[in-house]
């Protein structure tokens with residue numbers, strides 16, 4: 001088997017190699033962590049997904065924020081430090097910042113592991129008057145702790161976790177993550193959580209398997225990324241995108257199905273993987289919540305659900321949780 005000189009790889013690539021190896025070496029269902037979708041190509045493909053007619057999630061998120069930012073501003077205590085976990089381009093946050101700047105002195109801290117996403121967020125929101133922006137290039141919880149440490153006496157935090165990224169956590173990991181967020185907060189601090197809701201099956205399947213093949217390209221880019229960064233020899237034409245609904249977990253699952261028996265070499269992970277015809281690699285789960293489930297999640301992680309705003313066109317909820 002081909003071995004690469006891995007001693008020259010940076011820490012991020014070594015971690016990527018270790019995670020790829022662990023996921024593909026699993027007995028039973030092989031898997032790859034969905035966080036690795038978002039390299040430069042994957043992030044652009046996700047931007048394209050978000051404007052596809054079949055994928056209403058991002059537009060629904062924006063509609064609710066546009067329609068209810070003033071209601072939100074009335075409910076949160078000030079002075080305020082706003083931290084956004086995974087801000088992306090920051091486009092939909094504009095409504096919130098504009099509604100809140102009419103209150104007291106506001107600071108906005110987008111938290112992102114991608115320097116380029118932070119830069120475009122600072123460009124997008126830099127011109128909102130009366131708001132100080134400071135991008136933090138860290139993992140979500142590390143970044144949040146850093147912001148919490150900066151709070152002045154009497155100031156409150158509003159944490160934004162939008163776009164239903166919470167739905168991409170493994171089952172049970174959503175509650176554990178919210179508990180960790182809660183531990184960095186004090187009573188009265190708030191969390192605005194965007195979550196996609198259960199909806200008819202045909203609508204969900206079309207959203208995750210659009211006829212133009214953009215979501216398929218997004219999914220397959222995971223293998224292309226492994227080829228680029230770990231020198232692997234995945235033949236993308238020998239895999240197909242699969243989206244299916246798992247009723248027992250209320251999640252859309254995305255997989256990559258091997259069209260034939262094949263062996264793939266991943267030199268920088270010092271690993272070789274064999275796939276059977278029809279065998280799948282599980283790449284993502286996207287949980288679809290119910291309104292009641294979100295209230296239970298709030299209570300289970302130390303929050304009170306103060307308000308919920310629902311988009312009726314796409315069934316998407318923005319929930320305002322207050323730390324108790």
Ligand code: AVI
Pocket residue numbers: 049057163164165167168207208215284285286
């Ligand atoms: C980022 N996340 C909320 C998206 C979702 O819908 O779960 C990722 C995505 N996967 C396929 N299409 C979009």
